[in-house]
Amino acid sequence: MKTTRSLVLLALLGLLGIGATLWLQHAATPRIAAEQRALQARRLLDVLPAGSYDNHPLDQRLPLGDVQLSNSRLLxxxxxxxxxxxxxxxxxxxxxxxxxxxxxxxxxDSQGRLLGSKPLRQDETPGLGARIAEWPNAWLQVFSGKSRHDPGDAAWALKKDHGQFDQIAGATITSRAVISALHDALRYFDEHHEQLLPRAPHE
Known part of the structure; x- marks a missing residue:
């Protein structure tokens, strides 16, 4: 009888322990998810200057869909x-x-100037094109402050293609691709400025 009571007590304690663990896990899940989301946001939003925004940009999606541009796609x-x-x-x-x-x-930015850019995914050759993934990236920083018309459309190319920009050493194709994507994005912004930057209702 005493053994049976002990076993029942142990079983109850075990169930209590399992229940407490599950409850703690359930209670902690939202906090963990929020921390993971904040970490992802910091990783993505470091292309924006500190103090340049006070909302949560990743919660404010633009209705773009999948847009095919001249050399790239907007996702x-x-x-x-x-x-x-x-x-x-x-x-x-x-x-x-x-x-x-x-x-x-x-x-x-709202004036059509490039604030920054960073690669989210790439499979380029290690030691060559894959250097695009380094962060911070000195080569990508060269484009900050540029716009569609500064330099002009024709200058958005490598120097070897009669443009204005140097390439990543040994990575001509990667460099051309990134320059084309940046120029495409700036041109799209310039042509869809009103759609992308809705004004406040009182304006």
Whole structure:
């Protein structure tokens, strides 16, 4: 009888322990998910200058769909705002590199100037084109502050193609692809400015 009571007590304690563990896991799941989301947001949003937005841009998607451009595709877009006014757009772009698709996040301010860009995915050759994935990236920083017309359309190319920009050493195709994607995004922004930057209702 005593043994039976002990076994029942142990079983109850075991069930209580399992229940407590499950409850703690359930209670912690939203916090863990929120922390993972915040980490992902920080990783993506470091292309935007600190203090340039006060919303959660990744929660404010732009109705782009899948847009085919001259040399690349726009997969998605997000709006950054400050004090309720649009401050920048983030465009997720895909272009064909040397070894496969290169996916970029491209930030453009409300005046159509490039704030920054970073690769989200690439399969380029290690030691050559794959250097596009280094962060921070000195080569990509060269394009910050540029716009569709600064330099002009014809200058958005490598120097070897009579354009303005140097290439990543040993990675001509990768460099051409990224420059084309940046130029495509700036041109798209310029041509769809009103759609991408909706004004506040009182304006």
């Amino acid at each position: 998605d877009g997000y709006l950054a705002t400050r004090n309720g006014q649009p401050s920048a757009v983030l465009l997720r772009s895909q272009v064909s590199g040397y070894a496969g698709p290169i996916e970029l996040l491209i930030a453009i």
